[in-house]
Amino acid sequence: MKVCRKIDEIRQHLQADKTSGRTIGFVPTMGYLHEGHLSLVRESLNLTDRTVVSIFVNPTQFGPREDYHQYPRNLERDINILQKLGVDYLFAPSVEEMYPPGYQTYVEVTELQNKLCGRSRPGHFRGVCTIVLKLFNIIQPDWAFFGQKDAQQAIIIQKMVTDLHLTTRIKVLPIVRDKDGLALSSRNTYLNPQERQAALVLYKSLQLAQQLFAAGERNATVIKQAMIDLIQQEPLAKIDYVAIVEMENLEELKEIKEPALVALAVFINRVRLIDNIILSLKEKKS
C-alpha cells in the first residue's frame, strides 16, 4: 500500500492507473477505522481495480464547540489494518495540504443541509460537502463508498454529485452494528462502560419503531412519541432529535407512505450519537 501525504503524489500514482484503464474505488474516512469503514473498503476492493482510502479529520465539518481536537486518531493502527486488507493507496494529507492559507471555497447543498443533524450542527454538511468534493476532484474515483450510518450525509453527497454533474457513482452500504446493536462509530470510544450500556437506547428505540411499523402503525407522530418515551427512560440520554422523514428530501412525514428514514441523535452524557433505520412498505431489508 502506498501512503501519500501530498495531493500531487496521489494524483501521479492514480494517473498511471487511469491511463491503464483501471477503475478507481474511493472510501473517504476520518480514520480510527472500525468494521463499518472496513465493510466499505471490502466493497471497493471487490468492485474496482484500485482502492483509495483517505484518512483526514476534516476541521471544516466540526463546529467551534465540537470534538475536532479530541476526535480519536491512530494512523499507524489504521495503516496496518488497510495494508492487511489489500488497499492500494492511502491518502492521508495534512490540514495545510487541504486548506492552505487563503483557502476560501465552500460547497453547500442548501436545503438538505439544514435538516436533522444540520439543525444542531450548523456548517457541518458544508464542511462535509467541501472536503468530499475536493477529494473527489483529486482522486476522480469511478465509485465512492459511504455508510448508511451517516444517512443524511449519504443523501447530501448523492445530491451534490447529481447537481454538480460529477461522474463518480455513490454506493451506500448498511450500518454495521456491535452484537448488542450499537451502531459502530469512532465516537463510541468516548463512552465509558455505563454510557456504552445506556447508548443501546438508540437502537432499541429504532427497533421499537420497526415493530410498531410492522404491526401496521403508519402515523409517524405515534411512532416518534413511542421512541421518545423509551429514550426518556434512560437517565444518561438526552434527545437531540427523533425524526421520521422522506428519504429523498428529508421532509418530516405525518403518515408513512413511502420508504421512510427513521433517524435520531441522542446525547449520552456529553457524547452525541446518531443512528437510523429505513422503514419500507415493500418487502426488503430495512
Added chain:
Amino acid sequence: MKVCRKIDEIRQHLQADKTSGRTIGFVPTMGYLHEGHLSLVRESLNLTDRTVVSIFVNPTQFGPREDYHQYPRNLERDINILQKLGVDYLFAPSVEEMYPPGYQTYVEVTELQNKLCGRSRPGHFRGVCTIVLKLFNIIQPDWAFFGQKDAQQAIIIQKMVTDLHLTTRIKVLPIVRDKDGLALSSRNTYLNPQERQAALVLYKSLQLAQQLFAAGERNATVIKQAMIDLIQQEPLAKIDYVAIVEMENLEELKEIKEPALVALAVFINRVRLIDNIILSLKEKKS
C-alpha cells in the same frame, strides 16, 4: 458545429474527442456575442484541438432586481458567428437542464466574492462559481478562457479552481474596446446614443489613473479621488465603486507597491457598467 441542448449529448461528443487524446478548450458565455467573446474563442481555437462555447444566461447570478429577463439574447445570430469561426461545439442548455426542480447545490469563494462588485451584487459570484463549476464538470476542459473585463470573476474562478483542485487551466485575455475606448459588453446594447457617449467616462477615468501612475503617483487615495472627480463631471454617471486593489486578494491598497487592479462600476442612468486596468510597476502592458 454541433449544437447541443442536453448535458448527455455534449458529454457523448466530447467523450470521443477525449478518448482520441484531443485537448478541449472551453469558452463559457451568456451569449449576445461581441468581439470580446470572440477573442476568447479564437484563442481557444488556436490553443486546443476542440473548442466548446456555452451560451447560457445563468439565472442564479442575477439578483432579484437585476436584468435577467431583459438580458439580450439572439441565439441564431450567435450560432452563425461561432459556426463561421470554426467552433466545434455549442452547448446551449435550457434553465431546466441546468437547474432542474429540487436543484440546491452552490459554490462560494467566500472572501473574494464580497469585494468590489460583490458588495452591490450579493449572490452574484456564488451564481457565477456554481454555473462555471457545473459547466467545467460537464465539459471537463483542459483550458477555459475568461475576459479581463470581468476581472473579479476571473480572479474568483482561478481561486475556485485552485481551492477545489480542478485540473482545468484558466487563461484570462485582455479587454477588447471599441475605438473610442468603451469596453465591449453585451450590456452596452442598453445604452442610447447619449448614454453611450456618457459611458466613455469609465475608460477616461482609468486612463487618468494610468497617467497619474505613470507620472509617479503611488497614493491610491489620490488617484481614486481624481477618478471620482472626473466621473462626477458626467451628469448621467453615478458611481457604484472606484477601487484600487491588490490583484490576488482584492484588498484595497493605500500605496501602490505591487501590480494593482483599478476597477470601477458606474451606472449610466440605469445601466451598470464595469471596467478596469492593471497598473504594473514592472514594464509590461497593463
